[in-house]
Amino acid sequence: MRSFLHIAIGVLLTPVAMAEGAVKVEAVTSSTVIGEGPHWDHEQQVLYFVDIFGSQVRRYVPSTKQETKVLIEGGSKPVSLVVPVMGQKNKFIISIGRDLAILTWDGLSSTPTSIERIATVDDEEGRRENRLNDGKADPTGRLWAGTMGAKKGPGQFVMNNGALFSLSKNRTVTSHVQEISCSNGLTWSVDGRLMYYTDTFTWRVDVMDFDPEKGEVSNRRTFFDFKANGIEGHPDGMTIDTKGRLYFPCFGGSQVIVVDPNGKLVNKIPIPAFRVTSVAFGGKNLDELYVTTATEDVDDEEREKYPLGGCTFRVTGLDAKGFPGQPVVIDLSIATGIFSQPSVNAKQAFPNAVSTLLRFALVLIRKEILRRFPFCKEKPKNLPQNILKESMASPNIECISSRATCGEGPHWEHTEQVLYFVDIPNSEIRKYNPATKEEVIAKIEGGPVSLIIPIEGQKNKFLISIGCDLAIITWDGVSSKPSNVERIANVDHEEGKCENRFNDGKADPSGRLWAGTMGPEPEVLKITPNQGSLFSLSKGKKIATHVSGISCSNGLAWSLDNKIMYYIDSLTYKVEAFDFDIEKGHISNRRTAFDFKCNNVEGVPDGMAIDTEGKLWVACFNGSQVIRVDPSNGKLLKSVPMPAQYITSVTFGGPNLDELFVTSASVNMTEEDKKAKPAAGCTFRVTGIGAKGFPGQPVIL
Known part of the structure; x- marks a missing residue:
C-alpha cells in the first residue's frame, strides 16, 4: 500500500x-x-468506511486528520459495510462475506475486541460464493x-x-x-x-x-x-x-x-x-x-x-447539506442460540422453546418497566395494562433549563451542538449545551427580545429582535451581556403601532429572515387584534412587508421542497400555508393547512417545526401539549402531553436531529402556581418521538 x-x-x-x-x-x-x-x-464527528478486499474497517477523524484501521479475521473474507449500533458505544454491524456480525472496536486498535456473527444470507446451493455488498440503515434503524x-x-x-x-x-x-x-x-x-x-x-x-x-x-x-x-x-x-x-x-x-x-x-x-x-x-x-x-x-x-x-x-463548496449517518437499531441482548436445548423429542422441544422465549420477554418487559417507573422496587404485578402500554410508548421528557417567563425562539446550532433561545419579557438570550448541561443567560437592554438566530459565516454574531427593532449582536456565548449591539432595521413605526413588538422569527432555507409583529398584550391572550404584520429581511438588510392585519404572528416552517411556507397567526387558531417562491422571497395563495377548532385541539397554535417526513410539530399554548399534524390533508397524527400549560415553540436538535426541544412560559402565574407547577417556563428535551428534523438555518445578511 x-x-x-x-x-x-x-x-x-x-x-x-x-x-x-x-x-x-x-x-x-x-x-x-x-x-x-x-x-x-x-x-x-468521524467517518467510518471499509476496504472491502483489504478486509478492513477504517476510521477517519477530520479534526486530527488521523486514520485508523482494524483488520477483520486476518483478511480472510471481504468486508463491505460498517454501521454503528445505536446506543452501543464501540459496537458496529459489519459484513464478513455472506455473514452479518457485531464488531466491538475502540476505533484505535489494529485488532477488534470481539466479533459475533448474527445472520447469514444466500446459504442456498449455487449462491455460497456470493458476498454482501453495500448496506445502510433506513430512517427507523x-x-x-x-x-x-x-x-x-x-x-x-x-x-x-x-x-x-x-x-x-x-x-x-x-x-x-x-x-x-x-x-x-x-x-x-x-x-x-x-x-x-x-x-x-x-x-x-x-x-x-x-x-x-x-x-x-x-x-x-x-x-x-x-x-x-x-x-x-x-x-x-x-x-x-x-x-x-x-x-x-x-x-x-x-x-x-x-x-x-x-x-x-x-x-x-x-x-x-x-x-x-x-x-x-x-x-x-x-x-x-x-x-x-x-x-x-x-x-x-x-x-x-x-x-x-x-x-x-x-x-x-457544494452549497448543499445532507443528513447524519443513521445507526442500526438492533437488540444485542438476544443471546446467540437462545433456543438451543438438549436433545428432546418434538413434543418436548416446542414448549421448551416457547418457555425460553417467554422468560426472555418477561425479563425485557421488567427492565423497561423499571426504567420507566424507577419507584417500582418489585415487579409491578398490578400495574394497569393501559398505563403500562402508554408508558412504554411515550417519549421521555426532561427539563433542561431554568424557568423563563416566556421562553421562545429555540434554534439548534448543529455545528456547536448547542441550543439558543430567549425569554421574551425578561429581554434574555440563552444558550444551553447538552454535553455539559450548562445554561448561559445574557441580558439585552432596550426591550423584549423574541428571537435569536446565528449569522452565517460570522462567529459570535447573532440577529435578534429588540421590541420592533432588529439588531446584530456580538456575543461569545459565555458573558452575561453582549459585547456589541447594532440596530439595523425597524418596523411598525406608524402611528398607533408604537406599542407593537416582534414575536416569532426564523430564517428560510435561503437564509432570508421572516419575522412578524403583534399588538400590545395587557393580559395573557388578550392581544390587540389585527395590529401586526409579517416581514422579511433579505440579504443587504432590506425589509419587505408581506401580510398585514396580523394579531399574533407566530410559527414558521417550510415544506421539504421549499415550495410552501407554513405560518401561524395564533388568534386564527389555524396553521396556514402559502405558495412560496424561494428565489424572490414572495408568498401567495394563503389557505388553511390545519384548523385547531375543527380538530378539537386544546390550546392556541404557537411555534412550529417540520420533520423529515414533511409533518408539522406545533406547540399548543394553553394546551399543555405538542401536536404532530399532516399539512397535506389537515389530519391530527399525534399528541405529546407536556408538563407545562403554556407551550410556546419547538425545534429539532441533538447529534442525530431526533430530539425535540420545547420552550414554555410561566406568564400570569403566582408563586403558589409556580410551586404547584415547577416545570412551567422550562425548556424541555423530548426523546423517543420517532421522528427527525433539520438543523437551525442561520441568517444570511
Whole structure:
C-alpha cells in the first residue's frame, strides 16, 4: 500500500452547477483496494468506511486528520459495510462475506475486541460464493444490505445471483428482491416514503415505494437511467441532500453526478479517481461530501493518470447539506442460540422453546418497566395494562433549563451542538449545551427580545429582535451581556403601532429572515387584534412587508421542497400555508393547512417545526401539549402531553436531529402556581418521538 497522500485540488463545476465558483476536492485517507460504505457518525464527528478486499474497517477523524484501521479475521473474507449500533458505544454491524456480525472496536486498535456473527444470507446451493455488498440503515434503524454473485474475472461476475435483504431489530432477516447482479447504493427520500436502489449492472437507479413501519418495498421502477442520459460509468453507492437531490458516484466515470427529485441531471462533480464507489455527507454542518474510490484491477496507465485512486475524498463548496449517518437499531441482548436445548423429542422441544422465549420477554418487559417507573422496587404485578402500554410508548421528557417567563425562539446550532433561545419579557438570550448541561443567560437592554438566530459565516454574531427593532449582536456565548449591539432595521413605526413588538422569527432555507409583529398584550391572550404584520429581511438588510392585519404572528416552517411556507397567526387558531417562491422571497395563495377548532385541539397554535417526513410539530399554548399534524390533508397524527400549560415553540436538535426541544412560559402565574407547577417556563428535551428534523438555518445578511 502506497504512502498517505493529502492534497487539495480546485475543481470547477460544470455548466449545470448548483453553486457559483469552484468546489474543493481533497484526498483525506490512504489508498484502498475498494473503499466503500462511508458512514458519518455525527456525534463523534468521524467517518467510518471499509476496504472491502483489504478486509478492513477504517476510521477517519477530520479534526486530527488521523486514520485508523482494524483488520477483520486476518483478511480472510471481504468486508463491505460498517454501521454503528445505536446506543452501543464501540459496537458496529459489519459484513464478513455472506455473514452479518457485531464488531466491538475502540476505533484505535489494529485488532477488534470481539466479533459475533448474527445472520447469514444466500446459504442456498449455487449462491455460497456470493458476498454482501453495500448496506445502510433506513430512517427507523432497520439494516438493508444486498449481495452480488462471485467474481469470474476483471469486471465479470455471476449475474442475477444476488438479493436484497433487511435485518430487523430482533435480528430477523427478510428477502425483498431477488435476481440481483450487484446490489449497491441505498437511500431514502426526505419524507421517508421512497427507497432508491441500485443494481449496478442495470445501469439504472431504481425507486420503490417504502413502508417504514412494515419495512416493505413495492412498485419498483426506473428513476434515472445512466445509458439514456449518456453518463459515463456505472451507478454505485448513493446519498441524498436536504432538498431531495441524489448524489450518484460513477464507477469507471471519475465523477459524482447530482440528480434532482424529478430525475433531472443538475450537476457533475469531477473526482480525481476513475473508480468512484460511494458517497456520504458529513462535517460539522453536514455540508461536506465524503467520496470513496477503488484501485481494484487498475493497470499502470490508470494508476499513472489517477495517482489518488483508492483514496477517500472530502468535497466542499457544494452549497448543499445532507443528513447524519443513521445507526442500526438492533437488540444485542438476544443471546446467540437462545433456543438451543438438549436433545428432546418434538413434543418436548416446542414448549421448551416457547418457555425460553417467554422468560426472555418477561425479563425485557421488567427492565423497561423499571426504567420507566424507577419507584417500582418489585415487579409491578398490578400495574394497569393501559398505563403500562402508554408508558412504554411515550417519549421521555426532561427539563433542561431554568424557568423563563416566556421562553421562545429555540434554534439548534448543529455545528456547536448547542441550543439558543430567549425569554421574551425578561429581554434574555440563552444558550444551553447538552454535553455539559450548562445554561448561559445574557441580558439585552432596550426591550423584549423574541428571537435569536446565528449569522452565517460570522462567529459570535447573532440577529435578534429588540421590541420592533432588529439588531446584530456580538456575543461569545459565555458573558452575561453582549459585547456589541447594532440596530439595523425597524418596523411598525406608524402611528398607533408604537406599542407593537416582534414575536416569532426564523430564517428560510435561503437564509432570508421572516419575522412578524403583534399588538400590545395587557393580559395573557388578550392581544390587540389585527395590529401586526409579517416581514422579511433579505440579504443587504432590506425589509419587505408581506401580510398585514396580523394579531399574533407566530410559527414558521417550510415544506421539504421549499415550495410552501407554513405560518401561524395564533388568534386564527389555524396553521396556514402559502405558495412560496424561494428565489424572490414572495408568498401567495394563503389557505388553511390545519384548523385547531375543527380538530378539537386544546390550546392556541404557537411555534412550529417540520420533520423529515414533511409533518408539522406545533406547540399548543394553553394546551399543555405538542401536536404532530399532516399539512397535506389537515389530519391530527399525534399528541405529546407536556408538563407545562403554556407551550410556546419547538425545534429539532441533538447529534442525530431526533430530539425535540420545547420552550414554555410561566406568564400570569403566582408563586403558589409556580410551586404547584415547577416545570412551567422550562425548556424541555423530548426523546423517543420517532421522528427527525433539520438543523437551525442561520441568517444570511
